[in-house]
Amino acid sequence: MRSFFRRSSHIPRTPIDVVITDFDSTLTIAQPNTVPEEVWNALRAWKAQGNTLILATGRTLPYLVGPSGIDDPEKLRIFDKIVAENGAVMWDPHTDHVTLLTTPPSPLLVDRLRTALGGDLTVGYGCISAPKSRTADIEAVLGHASAKLHRIFGTTSVMYVPSGVSKLTGIQHALRELRIHPSRCATIGDGENDHDMLDRSSTPFGMTVAVQNAEPGTQKLAQYVTVSEKGYGVMELLSALLARNARLRPRMSLLHHTHAAKPQMESPELTV
Numbered sequence: 001m002r003s004f005f006r007r008s009s010h011i012p013r014t015p016i017d018v019v020i021t022d023f024d025s026t027l028t029i030a031q032p033n034t035v036p037e038e039v040w041n042a043l044r045a046w047k048a049q050g051n052t053l054i055l056a057t058g059r060t061l062p063y064l065v066g067p068s069g070i071d072d073p074e075k076l077r078i079f080d081k082i083v084a085e086n087g088a089v090m091w092d093p094h095t096d097h098v099t100l101l102t103t104p105p106s107p108l109l110v111d112r113l114r115t116a117l118g119g120d121l122t123v124g125y126g127c128i129s130a131p132k133s134r135t136a137d138i139e140a141v142l143g144h145a146s147a148k149l150h151r152i153f154g155t156t157s158v159m160y161v162p163s164g165v166s167k168l169t170g171i172q173h174a175l176r177e178l179r180i181h182p183s184r185c186a187t188i189g190d191g192e193n194d195h196d197m198l199d200r201s202s203t204p205f206g207m208t209v210a211v212q213n214a215e216p217g218t219q220k221l222a223q224y225v226t227v228s229e230k231g232y233g234v235m236e237l238l239s240a241l242l243a244r245n246a247r248l249r250p251r252m253s254l255l256h257h258t259h260a261a262k263p264q265m266e267s268p269e270l271t272v
Helices: 037-050 061-065 073-078 105-120 132-148 167-179 192-198 215-221 229-259
Strands: 019-021 050-057 081-084 089-092 095-101 128-131 149-153 157-162 185-189 207-210
Touching: 019 229, 037 050, 037 073, 037 229, 050 167, 050 185, 061 081, 081 167, 089 167, 095 185, 105 128, 105 132, 128 132, 132 149, 132 157, 149 192, 167 192, 185 192, 185 229, 192 207, 192 215, 207 215
Parallel strands: 019 050, 019 185, 050 081, 185 207
Antiparallel strands: 081 089, 089 095, 128 157, 149 157
């Protein structure tokens, strides 16, 4: 797997002005939720150039913004949209509007799981999760109901969402709201729950990237692998894209001037 950092000429020539990133072990460098200040600064530099940021995480929204989540929830407002719970919910950090993208878990099922798992169970708007070590306990409670749920393994947890829900479906909703075509997007992640947004053979994203610490199966799906791990790999991606955009800007300005009199074409329909 080639590294886009070492071979920057391989970065796609199509405009990339949107970065969609995973959270745990992609942005974060240590558990539970440590994002170094230099990584935040890289995200700010990306936004300062008028680009778009989307967070796509398996974390439940209450956990992410709660006291056990990120050190300062206000920092999350740097993102234009946050797709949480593996696509089950979308949050607009600027309006605080929450959009539920699936049916919430049954209260009866949640009660049974709480009895069996106690404090190990985390319940979101549309997702339930627990440490990977409790997978067998969850399956025992779910029984036949598990057929209607999609089990996804994250970096440290196992998550269940209704069948047909994934990070990709959540990203689809976010891009439609932002009126962004997926070909303008670079996605970056590290784990199984990122597979559907990293597999370039089945997604229309302009660029798919795995951080260096990603599991081998994830690296094989992505087009590129960073040299650095975790949040520093995200910095690597942002730096390469900013440098490339700077080189393209003079040509883009000339193109705009040459065709200024021509009518604008409507954005194509999303095909995520």
